[in-house]
Amino acid sequence: xHAVQMKGIVKRFADLTANDNIDFDLEQGEIHALLxxxxxxxxxxxxxxxxxxxxxxxxxxxxxxxxxIHSPKDAIRLGIGMVTQHxxxxxxxxxxxxxxxGETGSITVNLPDVEKKVAAASERxxxxxxxxxxxKHLSVGERQRVEILKALYHDARVLILDEPTAVLxxxxxxxxxxxxVRLQNEGLSVIFISHHLNEVMEICDRIxxxxxxxxxxxxxxVDTNLxxxxxxxxxxxxxxxxxxxxxxxxxxELCIQGVHATDKKGLPSLKxxxxxxxxxxxxxxxxxxxxxxAELSAVLCxxxxxxxxxxMVGDLNLTNxxxxxxxxxxxxxxxxxxxxxxxxxxxxxxxxxxxxxxQFVNRGILDQEKxxxxxxxxxxxxxxxxxxGDRVRTLSGGNMQKVMLARTLSQKPRVVIxxxxxxxxxxxxxxxxxxxxxxxxxNGAAVLLLSEDLEEIMALSDxxxxxxxxxxxxxxxxxxxxxxxxxxxxxxxxxLDRKGGVDAEI
Amino acid sequence: xxxxxxxxxPAPVWMRTLIPLIAIPVTFLITSIIILLDGANPITAYYHxxxxxxxxxxxxxxxxxxxTPLLLTGAAVxxxxxxxxxxxxxxxQLYAGAIAAAWIGMTLKxxxxxxxxxxxVLGGFAGGMLWAFPSAILKVKLNVDEVVTTLLMNSxxxxxxSFLLNGPWRDPVSMWPQSPEIAAGTVFFKLIPRxxxxxxxxxxxxxxxxxxxxxxxxxxxxxxxxxxLSREGAHFAGIKVNKTVLTVALVSGGxxxxxxxxEVAGIHFHLIDAISDGLGYSGIIIATLGGxxxxxxxxxxxxxxxxxxxxxxxxxxxxxxxxLGDVVQSTLxxxxxxxxxxxxxxxxxxx
Numbered sequence: 053x054h055a056v057q058m059k060g061i062v063k064r065f066a067d068l069t070a071n072d073n074i075d076f077d078l079e080q081g082e083i084h085a086l087l088x089x090x091x092x093x094x095x096x097x098x099x100x101x102x103x104x105x106x107x108x109x110x111x112x113x114x115x116x117x118x119x120x121i122h123s124p125k126d127a128i129r130l131g132i133g134m135v136t137q138h139x140x141x142x143x144x145x146x147x148x149x150x151x152x153x154g155e156t157g158s159i160t161v162n163l164p165d166v167e168k169k170v171a172a173a174s175e176r177x178x179x180x181x182x183x184x185x186x187x188k189h190l191s192v193g194e195r196q197r198v199e200i201l202k203a204l205y206h207d208a209r210v211l212i213l214d215e216p217t218a219v220l221x222x223x224x225x226x227x228x229x230x231x232x233v234r235l236q237n238e239g240l241s242v243i244f245i246s247h248h249l250n251e252v253m254e255i256c257d258r259i260x261x262x263x264x265x266x267x268x269x270x271x272x273x274v275d276t277n278l279x280x281x282x283x284x285x286x287x288x289x290x291x292x293x294x295x296x297x298x299x300x301x302x303x304x305e306l307c308i309q310g311v312h313a314t315d316k317k318g319l320p321s322l323k324x325x326x327x328x329x330x331x332x333x334x335x336x337x338x339x340x341x342x343x344x345x346a347e348l349s350a351v352l353c354x355x356x357x358x359x360x361x362x363x364m365v366g367d368l369n370l371t372n373x374x375x376x377x378x379x380x381x382x383x384x385x386x387x388x389x390x391x392x393x394x395x396x397x398x399x400x401x402x403x404x405x406x407x408x409x410x411q412f413v414n415r416g417i418l419d420q421e422k423x424x425x426x427x428x429x430x431x432x433x434x435x436x437x438x439x440x441g442d443r444v445r446t447l448s449g450g451n452m453q454k455v456m457l458a459r460t461l462s463q464k465p466r467v468v469i470x471x472x473x474x475x476x477x478x479x480x481x482x483x484x485x486x487x488x489x490x491x492x493x494x495n496g497a498a499v500l501l502l503s504e505d506l507e508e509i510m511a512l513s514d515x516x517x518x519x520x521x522x523x524x525x526x527x528x529x530x531x532x533x534x535x536x537x538x539x540x541x542x543x544x545x546x547x548l549d550r551k552g553g554v555d556a557e558i
Numbered sequence: 559x560x561x562x563x564x565x566x567x568p569a570p571v572w573m574r575t576l577i578p579l580i581a582i583p584v585t586f587l588i589t590s591i592i593i594l595l596d597g598a599n600p601i602t603a604y605y606h607x608x609x610x611x612x613x614x615x616x617x618x619x620x621x622x623x624x625x626t627p628l629l630l631t632g633a634a635v636x637x638x639x640x641x642x643x644x645x646x647x648x649x650x651q652l653y654a655g656a657i658a659a660a661w662i663g664m665t666l667k668x669x670x671x672x673x674x675x676x677x678x679v680l681g682g683f684a685g686g687m688l689w690a691f692p693s694a695i696l697k698v699k700l701n702v703d704e705v706v707t708t709l710l711m712n713s714x715x716x717x718x719x720s721f722l723l724n725g726p727w728r729d730p731v732s733m734w735p736q737s738p739e740i741a742a743g744t745v746f747f748k749l750i751p752r753x754x755x756x757x758x759x760x761x762x763x764x765x766x767x768x769x770x771x772x773x774x775x776x777x778x779x780x781x782x783x784x785x786x787l788s789r790e791g792a793h794f795a796g797i798k799v800n801k802t803v804l805t806v807a808l809v810s811g812g813x814x815x816x817x818x819x820x821e822v823a824g825i826h827f828h829l830i831d832a833i834s835d836g837l838g839y840s841g842i843i844i845a846t847l848g849g850x851x852x853x854x855x856x857x858x859x860x861x862x863x864x865x866x867x868x869x870x871x872x873x874x875x876x877x878x879x880x881x882l883g884d885v886v887q888s889t890l891x892x893x894x895x896x897x898x899x900x901x902x903x904x905x906x907x908x909x
Contacts, residue, residue, distance in 0.1 A: 353794065354796075355790075355793065355794060374796070374798070375793060375794055375795065375796040376796030376797070376798065377796075378796070379795075379796045380796075385794070387794065392788070392790050392791065392794075393790060393791050393794040393795075394788070394791045394794075394795075395784045395787045395788040395791040395792060395795075396787070396788060396791070397787040397788070398780075398783065398784060398787060402780060402784075406780075406784060406791075406792070406795040406797070407794075407795035407796045409777045409780065409781070409797075410777075412777075413776075413777040416776050416777060416778065417775055417776050417777070418775055418776060418777055418779075418780060
């Protein structure tokens, strides 16, 4: 019998179709993986099941009966629990108190009773948690266990885990998997959202692969292998883009040596990254999001400090340099979050000069004429659809990105750090950005392109490096790279390739 | 069935300038309730509040006198707020400026005004700056919330003032808790004889113009605005955030300090405990009401000066407590802030 059946689910956000006619079913007592790249529509689908979103089309059956789920409350009543990537626990309250938070049955809470029930559930499901412990004293792994326990406390029979391993260290992953197997033996069903092939192959019974909002198919673990899954996940093997010819390499312009850094939570996210980018080449850095790209980009842009390692541009040591120094050294930066890295409330003209104010100042006073002229010139040159006085926040994503490009590239950088430069852009803007990056390369700049879009990486790069879990898995010349090879490396699988194989263990 | 939905939809830019103008009548409506509770007629009350002071020459000049320190504290706060540094300590910085000015006034004996007056201005600036320094350095070095520290510094300076006036600076003749009178050469000259209107207002208007120029026309101003609007974006663009914020915080304190010097040198000629009854806090209201634009601040300061003067007229004419002025000011701040938030939403009817 099916615990959950979702039929023909369609979900649109404005002009983006996040889920396009997806069928999904979950059998009782199975661990079922939802596999796919970022933005494939995994989380959207599960948010619909949990009542956080409403499907535009399609129907859902829970235990064989049609169900309408308006809110998480309905979902919980139907025995569905979800553990999101961001925990929803109150740090200053105890585990038991968090369990009953939001319950509206009565005014009073019989805490000892709750604690007893929590302890019993903890025992039964093999999820070790102290009911009296305060959340703030618990590790990330323990907090996740509390979240799972919370779902179970509310009698969940279906558990949705949204990228549960993303926040865990390897040892904690082991504990989590043990717990999941125990839950399965108790007859619960688990939906496991992931983009890590290895994990999926280790723990799941069946795997449904999503790509670009479509369901590519559902396979049983015993019938499949890493290669097939990688292909299903990243799509076509041939990208239909003519490869660049072999090119003469210039000297090393950007040299990254053994860089270590931590993420926002203070966990190590870069574990000894070394890369050389030569003059006149684009080095593509492929990888599934959250494997250290954001931190590497921030380190190179001067907005994040390393814990060790070295960053050189030409002969200049730019390790832990401030953004002003990075900029002055001729490093052009196109950051991942273009909105946060501009000043949305300032005008296009002002944003265009913000990182090179000295050029537009006369004895401390802004040279308005020059600023306007510069804006007009760049708006024209980079085909930005805006006037100089428009506030940047009112621009579309594509035009905002063009402002960023214009500001960065008009300074003729010798090194370009482009992080997800086409994310969220329409086809026209995407083409424009890619062409511009190729121009930069032809002009002799060393371009480091960080992207989650394999097609983009393969179309633009001269060499392709893959990052996984904060380490470089290997570097391939573009001619030798195939989606399959890259997909496997991106998923952390041991590289089959002779050139990779730096360190395949987690 | 009709249903309404509240959704986020930022209002157009011109709306921002209208908000203070909408806030004033709304505030009057709300405060009318209090006036009614006191048994007075709100319309008469508001006549005395905002029309009477402007009707006579003497009271109209008094409005300018009241506005003088408000122009400065308003400019001080608006300057800091423009760079996202929430200086709540203009009150304390004003006191520190007053203490410094009083000390200079007592120390300099026979100086010509050409030296004495600039000395008072610079002294006030330095005093305010000094008082702003601890909070600013804590913010920049340790990221300690400046809202808390600047506010706490206000309480400290009140006690320092009290100590000085009841200890070393107590007037030896009268034994009143006030400092010795400042030297004649350090007194701000009168603009109109037999009134209290003094040189300070020229200084205040000058400083309003200078802050406008700095904020809107210089690269430093663009940097501080960029930081205020998006710290991350400014940092990414290579702007030295900490250095800029530190400078802004100190200058803001300095401007508030000049307000204190003006009260000593232009009005009281001594340091007294009650040199300010919340002029610094009114500066926050004025800065907000003025939309953080120096010229807006100028108008707002005159308006609050009018209300302050009017409150006394109302009290005299109608027996309403003089604190009504404070109530109106505070309500105005809350209404203005509410409108700034509410402008980001609109109510839409859904089927």
